[in-house]
Amino acid sequence: MQLTGQRVLVTGASSGLGRALSIRLAEAGAIVLATARRLDRLEALAEAYPSIEPHRLDLTDVRAIADFCADVGHLDGAVLNAGITAVEPFVDGSNIIDVAMVDTNIVANIRLTRGLVTALQGGRLVLVGSMAGEVALPYQAVYSGTKGFIRNFGLALGAEWAGDISVGVFAPGGIATEMTDIDAMEKLKGQLADVEEVASALMTFYQSEQRYSIPGRANRMSAYAARFLPAPLISRMMERVFRSE
Numbered sequence: 001m002q003l004t005g006q007r008v009l010v011t012g013a014s015s016g017l018g019r020a021l022s023i024r025l026a027e028a029g030a031i032v033l034a035t036a037r038r039l040d041r042l043e044a045l046a047e048a049y050p051s052i053e054p055h056r057l058d059l060t061d062v063r064a065i066a067d068f069c070a071d072v073g074h075l076d077g078a079v080l081n082a083g084i085t086a087v088e089p090f091v092d093g094s095n096i097i098d099v100a101m102v103d104t105n106i107v108a109n110i111r112l113t114r115g116l117v118t119a120l121q122g123g124r125l126v127l128v129g130s131m132a133g134e135v136a137l138p139y140q141a142v143y144s145g146t147k148g149f150i151r152n153f154g155l156a157l158g159a160e161w162a163g164d165i166s167v168g169v170f171a172p173g174g175i176a177t178e179m180t181d182i183d184a185m186e187k188l189k190g191q192l193a194d195v196e197e198v199a200s201a202l203m204t205f206y207q208s209e210q211r212y213s214i215p216g217r218a219n220r221m222s223a224y225a226a227r228f229l230p231a232p233l234i235s236r237m238m239e240r241v242f243r244s245e
């Protein structure tokens with residue numbers, strides 16, 4: 001795919017995977033509409049990479065999403081990457097955080113996808129899911145649910161919009177970013193993938209026509225095993241893994 005001059009939206013561009021992807025896209029010649037809440041970070045990115053346009057967009061703000069979609073103009077592609085998680089026993093969590101997770105990871109992506117249909121005709125739409133959408137994770141029950149939604153939402157639209165908009169879901173395993181830089185992930189830190197490697201895989205996926213991708217062989221094997229083994233067995237295996245810690 002020739003990226004020079006192409007207009008690509010990236011949500012969650014202020015850190016982690018979205019930031020690394022935005023830089024790659026800009027280096028390949030794309031005009032990147034980089035969105036997030038922390039405008040100062042986006043502006044710093046735009047200073048270093050002039051083809052990055054910073055746009056403050058809070059994905060929990062319904063009006064802001066509608067206004068953004070109304071003004072965006074033609075897009076060659078969009079990578080709906082922004083997301084949040086919480087890692088804790090469900091009973092210790094709060095409805096406020098869980099609802100924010102559903103709003104950010106699910107509702108905003110529905111609103112953006114519908115709002116961008118016209119802008120994206122003939123283009124590429126990538127939704128960032130997670131291995132947590134393949135294997136239901138204890139202590140991340142709501143997050144796992146949101147990423148399971150992204151998997152089915154993206155695959156369904158991929159079939160529905162074939163020939164009009166090329167839709168793909170990218171589902172990485174754990175990555176070392178702000179999202180995982182928390183005490184609850186301490187034990188997993190040695191197993192997290194490098195964000196630059198995952199961003200390279202996402203860049204390749206964006207430039208393809210593929211509908212689904214899980215980067216990393218070990219992740220792919222776990223996902224395939226989870227699909228072929230009975231769900232209750234997988235749930236018991238996850239119980240043993242997490243309860244033994």
Ligand SMILES: NC(=O)c1ccc[n+]([C@@H]2O[C@H](COP(=O)([O-])OP(=O)(O)OC[C@H]3O[C@@H](n4cnc5c(N)ncnc54)[C@H](OP(=O)(O)O)[C@@H]3O)[C@@H](O)[C@H]2O)c1
Pocket residue numbers: 011012013014015016017018035036037038039057058059060081082083084104128129130131171172173174175176177178179180
């Ligand atoms: N890290 C992992 O282990 C991992 C694994 C699998 C999948 N993923 C997925 O990969 C994607 C990127 O995650 P990451 O690891 O790069 O996380 P990250 O470093 O925490 O970045 C998350 C991005 O989302 C943006 N964001 C969060 N809430 C927002 C809101 N209400 N409005 C607008 N933007 C918002 C943040 O920007 P502001 O705070 O500036 O708004 C930030 O740019 C997410 O969808 C995540 O679920 C991550």
